[in-house]
Amino acid sequence: QVQLVESGGGLVQAGGSLRLSCVGSGRTFGWARMGWFRQAPGKEREYVARITWSSGTTYYADSVKGRFTISRDNAKNTVYLQMNSLKPEDTAVYYCAASTSTLPSTRPAAYDYWGQGTQVTVSA
Numbered sequence: 327q328v329q330l331v332e333s334g335g336g337l338v339q340a341g342g343s344l345r346l347s348c349v350g351s352g353r354t355f356g357w358a359r360m361g362w363f364r365q366a367p368g369k370e371r372e373y374v375a376r377i378t379w380s381s382g383t384t385y386y387a388d389s390v391k392g393r394f395t396i397s398r399d400n401a402k403n404t405v406y407l408q409m410n411s412l413k414p415e416d417t418a419v420y421y422c423a424a425s426t427s428t429l430p431s432t433r434p435a436a437y438d439y440w441g442q443g444t445q446v447t448v449s450a
Contacts, residue, residue, distance in 0.1 A: 327352045327353065328350060328351070328352040328353050328424065328438075328439040329350070329351045329352050329439075330348055330349070330350050330422050330423070330424060330439055330440060330441035331348065331349050331351075331441055331442070332346060332347065332348045332420065332421065332422050332441040332442065332443060332444040333346070333347050333348075333349075333444060334346040334347050334444060335420060335444030335445045335446045336445075336446070336447070337447045337448075337449065338412055338446075338447070338448055338449070339448070339449050340412060340413055340414055340448055340449065340450055341411060341412065342412050342448070343408070343409060343410045343411075343412065344409045344412065344446060345406060345407070345408050345409070346362070346406065346407040346409070346420055346422075346444060346446075347404055347405075347406055348360070348362075348404065348405045348406075348407075348422030348441055349402070349403060349404050350403040350404070350405075350424060350439075351403065356426050357379045357424050357425070357426060358378070358379060358380075358425055358426055358427055358428045359376050359377060359378050359379055359424075359425050359427075359428070360376065360377055360379060360398065360405045360422060360423065360424050360425070361373065361374070361375065361376035361377070361422070361423050361424075361425070361432075361437060362374040362375050362376070362396060362405075362407045362420060362421070362422055362423075363420070363421045363422075363423060363434060364416075364418035364419065364420045364421070364446075365418055365419050365421070365443075366417060366418040366419075369418075371421070371434050372387070372418075373387050373432035373433075373434075374386070374387055374390055374394065374407070374420070375387065375390065375394055375396040375407065376396065376432070377396045377397070377398050377405060379398065379400070382397075382398065384396050384397075385430070387432070389415075390409075390416075393409065393410050393411045393412075394407060394408065394409050394410070395407070395408040395410075396408075405422055407420070407422075409446070412446075412448045413448060414448045414449065414450045415448075416446060416448050417446060417447050417448050418446060419443040419444065419445050419446075420443060420444050420445075420446050421440055421441055421442075421443045422440075422441045423437035423438075423439060423440045423441070424437060424438060424439040425437040425438055425439075426438055
């Protein structure tokens with residue numbers, strides 16, 4: 327059983343920063359990648375960023391490139407999302423996810439395990 331627990335969400339003004347954390351527990355070996363997704367009310371879940379667990383290679387959605395940074399600490403089974411220059415359109419519930427597949431994918435269906443989500447609200 328794998329559990330992912332996010333933390334670090336909150337309310338911030340536009341232009342501010344937040345750092346999200348996601349700690350994994352349970353059967354964490356064999357992870358190929360971890361990702362961050364977000365979902366705003368009335369919208370589909372949207373890919374934000376992903377990181378290859380072994381190499382640390384990172385990938386980003388165009389909407390967050392240059393503002394967000396994904397990183398991981400293998401020893402702590404933790405992935406982070408540093409969010410800078412936040413905009414009101416970044417408001418959403420943010421989810422971390424883990425996948426055992428090595429195939430590059432931005433689709434939620436490609437991820438096996440999900441956290442419960444953490445709310446990020448950016449005020450104008």
